Amino acid sequence: MLRRLTISNYLLIDGLDLPLGEGLSIITGETGSGKSILLGALGLATGERAESG
Known part of the structure; x- marks a missing residue:
């Protein structure tokens, strides 16, 4: 479970x-x-690839 998100x-x-x-x-x-x-930052933190462009 995600307990805290720090960005x-x-x-x-x-x-x-x-x-x-x-x-x-x-x-x-x-x-x-x-x-x-x-939500994009959360995705990156969980292993999602960043969009290039």
Whole structure:
């Protein structure tokens, strides 16, 4: 189980420390707030390949 997500110096995220509790965690926010960037960082952390371009 993922208990904490820490991101630093990734695209628009200077620093983030996100504790995750048991059960379902939902990430919400306005358009352009960085939800997809956060999920992209999580993908890289779990072994997903970065897109080249």
